[in-house]
Amino acid sequence: MSVQFTLNGKSAQFDGAPDMPLLWYLRDHAGLTGTKFACGVAACGACTVHVDGKAVRSCVTPVSAIAGKRVTTIEGLARDGKLHAVQQAWLDEDVPQCGYCQAGQIMAAADLLARNSNPDDAAIAGLTNLCRCGTYPRVRRAIRRAVNLLTGSKST
């Protein structure tokens, strides 16, 4: 059984086990190791990718579920060499420590801003990505900063 989909803007096809989680397809078969494994049970968000523009935890999403859909990973977030506002804000605020959770954090934040262009504190707190190093304050600052970058104005 062959599953066909779009991956970071390019056509892709997978002929292996359809119940394989998208996470392992990406890491082992697509050569895209930016999406990380940390819990495998959708509790931490390190595996967050976008499917049809929405954040999804790839460790519990079988490849069969993305047939015909558009998948974007952290490697595909920047377009034409230009960083996404969230990525730029992440650099400006110097968020990473060990860096392992950060791809998932960024994907989740990008999804949040796509849904809500000016999230309040409660909306930002709705992001449940875990960070063992504790970068949460800088994550929040980076999200605020990304809002500013996107809107060009002060957020509330």
Added chain:
Amino acid sequence: MSVALSRRDFLQITATGLGGLMVSAWLPPLRAQEAATEPAWLRSSLDLFVRVEPDERVIIGARSCEIGQGVRTSLPMLIAEELDVDWSKVTVEQLPYGLVAADNEQGLDFKYGPQGAGGSTNIPEGWLELRQVGARVRHLFLQAAAKRWNAPLDSLSTEAGRVLHPDGRHLSYGELAELARTMPVSDKPLPLKAPDKFRIIGRETRVADGADVVTGRARFGIDGGIPGSLVAVIARCPYFEGTLESVDDSASRAIPGVRDILPIPGPTAKEGLVRNLAAGVAVVADDTWAALQGRKALKIKWRPTEWAGDDSDTFRESAFAALRKDGKVARQDGDVKGARAKAKRVVEAEYFQPFLAHCTMEPMNASLELKKDSALLIASLQSPGGASRMIHDMTGISRLNIDIHLPRSGGGFGRRLENDFVAEAVHVAQKVRRPIKLIWTREDDIQNDWYRPSGAHGMTAFLNEKNELTGWSHRVAAADRGFRQPDFAERLVARPATNLCGFPHPVLHGRSRACGRRRPAGVSAQASRGTAGTEVRGSRRAGPGHRAHGGRAESGGKAHRLRAQTAARARHRRRGAFRLRRLYGPCHGSLGGERPSEDPPLRVRRGRRPCRESARRRGADDGRHAGRDLGGAAARDHGQGRARAAAEFPRLPDPHPGGGAGRGSRDPAQRVSALGRRRDGDPHRRAGARERPFRRHRETHPPPADRRSAFIDLV
């Protein structure tokens, strides 16, 4: 950029043919007694720390394991400072683990110096060494310019990557690179900058490879990278010292992609825990999903051991039962009996700490390729030296032929100071004869840790009529940190983390007592230096002691807070206020040499900026404490308490008398001048925070001779 390069790659000359200047110099700590004995290989063609390209780009090698503490950025900053370059022109490249042949007992020496990460040692260890690297490379450029201009070396200076002539001429490092390569490296230590001249050290600096992290390019151990690798996962015995009785792998072998299934040995009774933690059955497959499915389909029978009956509840009960016993005095300061007799109030409390897994975000992993006479390891590590030794001990491959790459590590926290997962990879790779990527799931990781020891703590505080703490007693019945570590005593670095009594408390009279437990025969108690030493009987998960990282998560740190909380409760004061005064009070006399660095030397927070804790702890400040909003009461209280404490409580003798600006000295005149300039409008700078004095701690407090034999980084 973040991928570790082979030596050949790193030595590659640029396409222009002009080449960059490549110099390496690893130097031992410049204590007076060692200044004369630099390693012999320093003179030969060296491995690099610095490369300057003709286009003025400066490439600096990062030698240590980046586990989120920032050393991939901060250690190059040390070099860049003394090298005197513009940090915005610096690119950092990760160095691999390096060894060279040497004419010593072991036949080996560091190539880049120590490269492990643990105990917050990277900045103290690198502080003088790496700055000296930068200074010596700068000296090469000065020599080159002196020759080019035919000018006296002393008349020249440098600034941001250029050598300056007094008459206004200048030459950039890039222009001088080729000539500088021909200059001799200084054979004696060069003077380093005074802190008030720092332009890089002391400034908020972003992680050097941030762009890789935010784009997913950054490589971690679990990302592997050895071509042709198969994935391995292991079903581990749930019983400590348990063995495999039988396994039915027929269903597993039927799963597409599963290539092999094999048992691996675990520790046996009475053996030290020097390899992997548990016996297991390894499933080797084409990809991770097949390996995991294969493991799930195994039907395994394990042979339990005498430990199988214990669990968390029985452990907890026996810990408290042991606490009631007399135990053995591990440490006593002052007159506790007297404090008890004169006390107006006595407050007692008991606490229980569970076993705590380190829970790094990235589970354990190791990618390993074994060849007949060589090996390649790519893994998230904290002790690459230990990994090198592990592979050598298990395979006999010469350590000089074991290449170890140091990708980013998704957290370390001390867990990766052990190399048990490397041992597992060796077991599998030896049988399978293909490169192996061993990965642990989250469940594997939580269930197979070197846990923070669990234990029961009984604390008693004695208070006088003014409600001041005049003494305390701390009884402990806990798992042994050195459990089944045959070389633990030798490997242990004297650091507060290991030391229950490392509490900064010389003003207080206290006694700690380690309560013994019934132990299996042949295992000795560890009651020295206040380490609570009791054997733990129980399941494997309850057995092994923990490996500590830094100074935060250990029993010692927790014990500090426990003491503080007990006493705070007793005093009916705000917890924070009490903790302030007692933990960060002025009395940092020594503890009889037990804790050589009671006062942490420069700790660079997040790898970028020296932490002001050192000075703050000395009570050098006005009572403000970064990050803690304690309100006016605390500030008032702190000031008064400090004065009172200083007046009333005797100070223990300084173990380093005559050491200049001693640890106990609060004389401002003896402090080094303030930190370098900070970025204007620094958004991270707290309002009202002022510059703290900056101590060249290491220069006034040389670490003890055995400091270099830290367990993290023996050669």
